[in-house]
Amino acid sequence: MTGETLHHAPGPSLQLLTQEIPVLIVDDLSKTYADGTQALAGINLSVHPGEIVALVGGSGCGKTTLLRLIAGLDQASGGCVQVDGETIREPHPDVGVVFQEARLLPWLDVADNVGFGLAGLTGSEHRGRVVGALERIGLAEHADRWPRELSGGQQQRVAIARAFVTIPRVLLLDEPFSALDAFTRRDLHDQLLNLWGEAKPTILLVTHDVGEAVTLADRVVVMRPRPGRLDETIVIGPARPRDPVAAHHENAVRRVMAALDRSLRPAAAHQPLAPEDRATWW
Amino acid sequence: MxxxxxxxxxxxxxxxxxxxxxxxxxxxxxxxxxxxxxxxxxxxxxxxxxxxxxxxxxxxxxxxxxxxxxxxxxxxxxxxxxxxxxxxxxxxxxxxxxxxxxxxxxxxxxxxxxxFPPPQAILEVFLDDWPRLGGSTLNSLILLAGGYAIGAGFGFVLGVAIGTSKAVGYWAHPVLRFVGPLPATAWLPLAFFVFPTSWSASTFLVALATGFPVTVLTWSGVAGANKAYFDVARTLGASPSFLVLRVAVPAALPHVFVGLFMGLGGSFAVLVVAEMLGVKSGLGWYLQWAQGWAAYANMYAALIVMALMCSSLITLLFRLRDRLLAWQKGLVQW
Structure with a gap:
């Protein structure tokens, strides 16, 4: 499997990333609902090609809302989202999404679900891409099955394959592993990184799981609620694979936990940061 | 597990x-x-x-x-x-x-x-009167097939249109609510008067009896389709027409089939009544004719043929459903 070797290869260096032009730019984005509830206020975020950024935060801090705006599924009240310099107003072929639930179309078999977004290919090209994607997630023998015949983990793998097979520039993952058990989740982390290693799309991952954020992301951005806005950023660094029992890993988890804890406190009680916890903005 | x-x-x-x-x-x-x-x-x-x-x-x-x-x-x-x-x-x-x-x-x-004729009297009808009974069955089937196809097709298209277009819904919904619940047989006198032939009038009535349940259930299926599927399809680059044909319609199909079953039951009733009152052929007409001659054995024979015909058509529709909805689980076996 080619993904295996890419998995262990070192990622692009931090210095190199910072010099590149961001592929995803979120500029002063805000969202206010019709009833006056302000869901998001002044979100600014730049993500570089091939970078994996995790968004963590408490419930109701607007993580999913932010992802839906970037995906073009909802309209922003102010500001804009740009992918490769192009403003996103509706779903864009360069932006793929994996939702919390697999959301496979139940009337299509596994292969047709994976190939659903593939357009403008000949029959054999189409088949080749689908079969390749299914092989890489280890579900080639399930190509003819109905989604209901798969386990939750298998369904989510199909959803991930469906998002990767169109080779998007930016991939948005909205808590894709939160409904799965810990073992399945670790397995899927590896498969996700394998798939990511091939075309290295930019990934924006929303998660509740700090361990997951630290395992997968180059940096972790903490959101704070009411209205949702970005708080601190903890840099994890590009080295992969990550060892979950390494001291460095545990330290990173602790730093994210501390930042989350601060984000949930009222703004007035916000203490100055200790030097090692200070937010690092790109 | x-x-x-x-x-x-x-x-x-x-x-x-x-x-x-x-x-x-x-x-x-x-x-x-x-x-x-x-x-x-x-x-x-x-x-x-x-x-x-x-x-x-x-x-x-x-x-x-x-x-x-x-x-x-x-x-x-x-x-x-x-x-x-x-x-x-x-x-x-x-x-x-x-x-x-x-x-x-x-x-x-x-x-x-x-x-109450004995079984051999009914056998006699099948052996001696089969050309008339067979012809009547064929005429009933032709009338039913025509009316049902028109009603189901029109109802399906209208249901999808109401479910996906606000403008169509605005104009069609009140009409549907006012006219739809009217039993198709109530149109019978008017239909026989308005249409040039009793055959076209009966086709219209069968189509009407089929069309209403198919329209309402297709509409409810399209309107009730899980919005999550639309989000997924949109992020994968689906166009509006693709969303209707490849997402809304398949999602609505289980409902559509409920409508098709209801429509088929209703169309049987209308078919028999229309044939008894106006059409000069078909199993309903045969029943009426047999009663007129006090040929009760013929009546029983026609009832048996009618039961076989309706049951076979329902079975056929079940087979079609099992084929198209194989992705669903927990289907009732017919």
């Missing part, structure tokens, strides 16, 4: 059951009852003149004699043998019912005669 375990257990139980040798006496017993029916029909004197008594008895004897070797061959017949085993109690019960029917009508005349 538990689902697959239950499935495995069920499969094992079924396999164990299949290995238990079912005694051949069940099929043999059924064959014996049919032979008894034949003997009884030939032996007992009759209280009326029924030209087809011998044919009826011979038919029963052929069935009985056929069942005996099949019962002896038993398991060697494979799937057919297993099905025969399964249905042999029913075959026996059918023969017993025919014996009882034969006894209370032709043999001892316990039921008032012209209204």
């Amino acid at each position: 538990s689902g697959s375990i239950t499935a495995v257990t069920a499969a094992r139980v079924a396999a164990a059951r299949a290995h238990v040798p079912v005694p051949p006496w069940r099929v043999l017993a059924a064959g014996t009852v049919w032979l008894a029916l034949a003997g009884l029909t030939l032996a007992l004197p009759e209280t009326g003149d029924f030209p087809r008594t011998a044919a009826f008895a011979h038919g029963a004897a052929v069935i009985g004699l056929g069942l005996l070797p099949l019962g002896l061959l038993g398991a060697r017949l494979g799937g057919f043998g297993a099905r025969l085993q399964h249905w042999s109690p029913w075959l026996a019960a059918l023969a017993i019912a025919l014996v009882a029917w034969e006894v209370v009508t032709a043999k001892f005349c316990l039921l008032p005669m012209p209204f």
Whole structure:
């Protein structure tokens, strides 16, 4: 499997990333609902090609809302989202999404679900891409099955394959592993990184799981609620694979936990940061 | 997980059951009852003149004699043998019912005669009047197929349009609410007056009876389609027409089939009434005609044909549903 070797290869260096032009730019984005509830206020975020950024935060801090705006599924009240310099107003072929639930179309078999977004290919090209994607997630023998015949983990793998097979520039993952058990989740982390290693799309991952954020992301951005806005950023660094029992890993988890804890406190009680916890903005 | 375990257990139980040798006496017993029916029909004197008594008895004897070797061959017949085993109690019960029917009508005349003809009188209708009965069945089928296809097609398109377009919904919804619940038979006098032929009027009525439930259920299926599927399809680059044809319609299909079943039931009712009142052919007309001549055996024969026709059409629709909705689980078996 080619993904295996890419998995262990070192990622692009931090210095190199910072010099590149961001592929995803979120500029002063805000969202206010019709009833006056302000869901998001002044979100600014730049993500570089091939970078994996995790968004963590408490419930109701607007993580999913932010992802839906970037995906073009909802309209922003102010500001804009740009992918490769192009403003996103509706779903864009360069932006793929994996939702919390697999959301496979139940009337299509596994292969047709994976190939659903593939357009403008000949029959054999189409088949080749689908079969390749299914092989890489280890579900080639399930190509003819109905989604209901798969386990939750298998369904989510199909959803991930469906998002990767169109080779998007930016991939948005909205808590894709939160409904799965810990073992399945670790397995899927590896498969996700394998798939990511091939075309290295930019990934924006929303998660509740700090361990997951630290395992997968180059940096972790903490959101704070009411209205949702970005708080601190903890840099994890590009080295992969990550060892979950390494001291460095545990330290990173602790730093994210501390930042989350601060984000949930009222703004007035916000203490100055200790030097090692200070937010690092790109 | 538990689902697959239950499935495995069920499969094992079924396999164990299949290995238990079912005694051949069940099929043999059924064959014996049919032979008894034949003997009884030939032996007992009759209280009326029924030209087809011998044919009826011979038919029963052929069935009985056929069942005996099949019962002896038993398991060697494979799937057919297993099905025969399964249905042999029913075959026996059918023969017993025919014996009882034969006894209370032709043999001892316990039921008032012209209204309750013996089985050989109905057999006589099938043997002697089959051109008229067959023609009527064909005409009914043609009328039903035309009206049903128009109604189902129109209802489906209208349902999708109401479910996906606000403008169509605005104009069609009040009309549908006002006119839809009206039973199609209520249109009958008007239809026969407005349409040039009774055949076109009947087609219209069958289409109307089919169209209303198909429209409403297609609409509700499209409107109730999970919005999550639309989000997924949009992020994968689906155009608005693609969203309708490849997401909304498949998602609505289970509802559409409920509408198609309801429409089929309604169309049977309208078909018979329309044929009784206006059309000069078809099974409804045949029933009416038989009643006029006090030919009650013909009436029973027509009822049997009608039951077979309606049941076969429902079965056909179930087969179509099982094919198109194979992705759904927990489907009712017909």
